Amino acid sequence: MALIALVGASETLPEGGLRALVAVAGETLIERQAARLADVGVTHIAVAVAAVPAELTAVCDRIRRRGMTVTPVRAAPDLIGLVEPDDRVILVADGLRAGGTHYAAIARPGSPAILVTGDTVLTQGFERIDATRRWGGLASISQPMVAELAAMPGEWDMMLTLLRLAVQSGARRLYCEPALFEQGEIAIVADRPTAALIEQSSLQQVEYGGMGLGRSAIMMPLVRLAGPWLVKSPNIARYLPYVTAALWLGVAALTASGLAAAGALAAIFGGLGLAAMRFLSSFRAESAARDRVRAIIRGFALALLALFPWILALGAPQRAAPPFAEAALAPCLAVTILLARALYEDGGERRRFHWLLPDADQAWIMLAPALLFGLAPPMFAILPLLALFQILLWLRLARRPDGR
Known part of the structure; x- marks a missing residue:
């Protein structure tokens, strides 16, 4: 059984460019995500993309030089070919910045799990799970869910559809306090001003x-x-x-x-x-x-x-x-x-x-x-x-x- 990660890298910033390539403290978000994934045992990253600009290619090459396999995927059939029947897939939201403890919690062996948090003003950038909960940006799913998505007719957002499949299957919910979002320990970086605030907060709190x-x-x-x-x-x-x-x-x-x-x-x-x-x-x-x-x-x-x-x-x-x-x-x-x-x-x-x-x-x-x-x-x-x-x-x- 192997751990594979599906990392979002298709969302764009209001001012242009990809969220995944925003630099916080001199490091792009996707490189930080790759490092945290490597720490919990992931060796293969599938990057969910709509297009592969030159800057993203250069970043992926840097990640490969650190010993990880990186594969761009555009649709579920591309992903299903990378996942074996007993593999687990870790979903990482586009633009997510989170700590190593959260990656470690979601990567622990066991049934599919979803990191969830409260529905507050600070968590509006995360996908809603139900009336009172929002996604915390990380989840682990099984290979059958990927196969189910690949079998669906039409085009679907891989990340959100897999998350919905995990919710519908009754995946475990790992709760994360909304206060961590206020402190900047977990965040969705949706624009460059947010990245600057997180960088400043990180320098003050380290x-x-x-x-x-x-x-x-x-x-x-x-x-x-x-x-x-x-x-x-x-x-x-x-x-x-x-x-x-x-x-x-x-x-x-x-x-x-x-x-x-x-x-x-x-x-x-x-x-x-x-x-x-x-x-x-x-x-x-x-x-x-x-x-x-x-x-x-x-x-x-x-x-x-x-x-x-x-x-x-x-x-x-x-x-x-x-x-x-x-x-x-x-x-x-x-x-x-x-x-x-x-x-x-x-x-x-x-x-x-x-x-x-x-x-x-x-x-x-x-x-x-x-x-x-x-x-x-x-x-x-x-x-x-x-x-x-x-x-x-x-x-x-x-x-x-x-x-x-």
């Missing part, structure tokens, strides 16, 4: 993400200031991982050359790169893949912190071992940061205190001036103790229901 004092207090605020610029160009998201990885390789090279302070400064910029990657992962089509790349770079950065005194000492002309205190305390600091991360990831409600915990960004920010003024030994002694104090304070606050 979470800082992750744990740590250095990231929360310094790195992510700086990244968010540059957020509108970061999301405008797809090239930034494309090349940022390479630039960030190069910065961390530069940290290793500078440290091995004896330029410890310069290496620590490069590490601060590398931390900014990781924070920017985390920020862009909320908007970009490559979010799942970028998260994996970011995890690899982050692991390498933490390893550099643990081995920093060794790299510095072994890169010196005399190749002497580093002082015992630095050689022992740097790995202790890295282990403490890993401990904080493990506690945070298993923290439940305690995650609201994420800014208290130690992280590598905080360590590099404190190390850079210490290395510049020759105060590295005491700083390596202070950082693990400070990190343990931050964890203990976090745990103490976590035991208080009111956080006071």
Whole structure:
């Protein structure tokens, strides 16, 4: 059994152009839809089109380069040839922008299902299901429904007819709160002003993400200031991982050359790169893949912190071992940061205190001036103790229901 998606891409904007090609935060709607579908296991996308303009062809080619099969379909007979008897088809409304959790809910194994919401002023762009409910833009159907549509005489709107068949068959209804539409988490982008409002709302609402004092207090605020610029160009998201990885390789090279302070400064910029990657992962089509790349770079950065005194000492002309205190305390600091991360990831409600915990960004920010003024030994002694104090304070606050 395979998951296949039927994505609408035939509706036009009042000012011209296809809804599916509207860019929100530097990413077309259909590319975002393809990324969310890929995250839930879809490998083949059927794009419901009336025509295939050159711009849509270029976007489909980009989606194919990410490993998905894309097939334009104009009528039900085109679709039936792509679907096997035990396949499930996910319907994605034309111009839909929704979160990964909604795609995951509709893609779960089981009988056909429809995402529904209340009939409010904010949901008027969605198809009506009944007197009190409207379609939420996502549905899963079975192959017999596609076959039934293909057997109907005349021309029918594939998306809406399949939705009606699902409703008539008694498909499960997964309810979605209308408040999510007010927040812009789910929307039908019917025009470019709506796209601009959603982009602005997304930039304001995106979470800082992750744990740590250095990231929360310094790195992510700086990244968010540059957020509108970061999301405008797809090239930034494309090349940022390479630039960030190069910065961390530069940290290793500078440290091995004896330029410890310069290496620590490069590490601060590398931390900014990781924070920017985390920020862009909320908007970009490559979010799942970028998260994996970011995890690899982050692991390498933490390893550099643990081995920093060794790299510095072994890169010196005399190749002497580093002082015992630095050689022992740097790995202790890295282990403490890993401990904080493990506690945070298993923290439940305690995650609201994420800014208290130690992280590598905080360590590099404190190390850079210490290395510049020759105060590295005491700083390596202070950082693990400070990190343990931050964890203990976090745990103490976590035991208080009111956080006071």
